[in-house]
Amino acid sequence: MKRLLFIAPVIAFVALVGVFGYGLTQDPKKLPSALIDRPLPAFDLPGITPGGGFASASLKGEPMLLNVFASWCAACPQEHPMLTRISGEGVPVYGLAWKDKPQDTRDWIERFGNPYRRIAADEAGRTAIDLGVTGVPETFILDKKGRVRFKQIGPISPEDWDGTLKPLIARLRAEA
Amino acid sequence: MRHVVLTALLLLASPLLAVQPDEMLSDPGLEARARAISRDLRCVVCQNQSIDDSDAPLAKDLRIVVREQLKLGHSDAETMDYVVSRYGHFVLLKPPVEPATWALWLGPFAVIAFGGLALAFWSRRRTAAEVQPLSDIEAAELAALSDR
Numbered sequence: 073m074k075r076l077l078f079i080a081p082v083i084a085f086v087a088l089v090g091v092f093g094y095g096l097t098q099d100p101k102k103l104p105s106a107l108i109d110r111p112l113p114a115f116d117l118p119g120i121t122p123g124g125g126f127a128s129a130s131l132k133g134e135p136m137l138l139n140v141f142a143s144w145c146a147a148c149p150q151e152h153p154m155l156t157r158i159s160g161e162g163v164p165v166y167g168l169a170w171k172d173k174p175q176d177t178r179d180w181i182e183r184f185g186n187p188y189r190r191i192a193a194d195e196a197g198r199t200a201i202d203l204g205v206t207g208v209p210e211t212f213i214l215d216k217k218g219r220v221r222f223k224q225i226g227p228i229s230p231e232d233w234d235g236t237l238k239p240l241i242a243r244l245r246a247e248a
Numbered sequence: 249m250r251h252v253v254l255t256a257l258l259l260l261a262s263p264l265l266a267v268q269p270d271e272m273l274s275d276p277g278l279e280a281r282a283r284a285i286s287r288d289l290r291c292v293v294c295q296n297q298s299i300d301d302s303d304a305p306l307a308k309d310l311r312i313v314v315r316e317q318l319k320l321g322h323s324d325a326e327t328m329d330y331v332v333s334r335y336g337h338f339v340l341l342k343p344p345v346e347p348a349t350w351a352l353w354l355g356p357f358a359v360i361a362f363g364g365l366a367l368a369f370w371s372r373r374r375t376a377a378e379v380q381p382l383s384d385i386e387a388a389e390l391a392a393l394s395d396r
Contacts, residue, residue: 103292104336201313204334
């Protein structure tokens with residue numbers, strides 16, 4: 073009994089170290105989205121080319137990606153080849169250019185190529201606030217009904233796509 | 249004299265405000281409410297600052313959103329909910345008391361209570377040990393010594 077009382081604080085300390093150690097492995101930038109399993113907030117934005125924008129209501133029918141990016145975003149060129157690959161695999165990718173001048177977005181697309189079906193310009197950044205965007209790039213996975221099912225924070229790596237997003241898209245496709 | 253002047257000048261200095269003059273509302277009452285709400289909302293870019301303190305562009309946008317909501321005649325709670333519905337409870341610098349946050353709110357008190365109990369238990373055992381009566385041998389030794 074006495075020995076147990078003596079050891080208890082040591083065990084408690086080790087447990088605390090374990091909890092804090094686990095906390096250190098978590099990325100505090102990755103916030104859970106408040107939109108999961110909810111429809112996209114309503115928006116209807118102009119495109120960066122005439123007639124090229126889209127409304128939130130049109131993003132349904134099949135699982136797809138809504139990618140928030142910007143020409144000023146440092147990690148976006150790193151993600152860009154993945155988006156090209158994803159759209160090449162037949163998954164629609166829609167783009168939302170966040171707080172970006174349309175001309176800058178156009179230049180960026182011209183330089184890197186366009187993996188997007190359509191690009192909507194959110195110059196004021198208000199749609200991104202409705203979406204709960206905290207930075208770029210961020211990607212929402214939408215199901216057939218246009219509901220948000222997953223949010224990727226930061227660039228999509230090949231591991232993210234093969235390990236998480238692609239299987240998720242396959243599951244969403246199988247849904248009624 | 250120099251010290252007095254220097255101290256006076258330092259006292260005049262005010263903290264730098266993240267809130268820009270062009271964001272402020274002309275109605276001082278509404279502006280005061282906006283400031284109070286902004287102080288309780290976390291900036292999601294620089295996470296340990298409130299949006300009232302942060303210079304991040306997103307914090308500025310959210311300050312403007314808060315002021316727009318207030319101008320529409322919404323209450324403080326409704327304005328808060330508007331932001332929370334978009335960014336989740338994480339943006340509240342004072343999280344609500346709910347089952348998921350019980351450990352957060354009650355944890356410190358539980359630790360103090362546990363420590364207090366342990367301390368009380370320990371000190372009682374120690375006093376109990378101190379007043380143990382003398383054994384027969386000890387009593388006999390004491391008697392032999394005091395007889396001398």
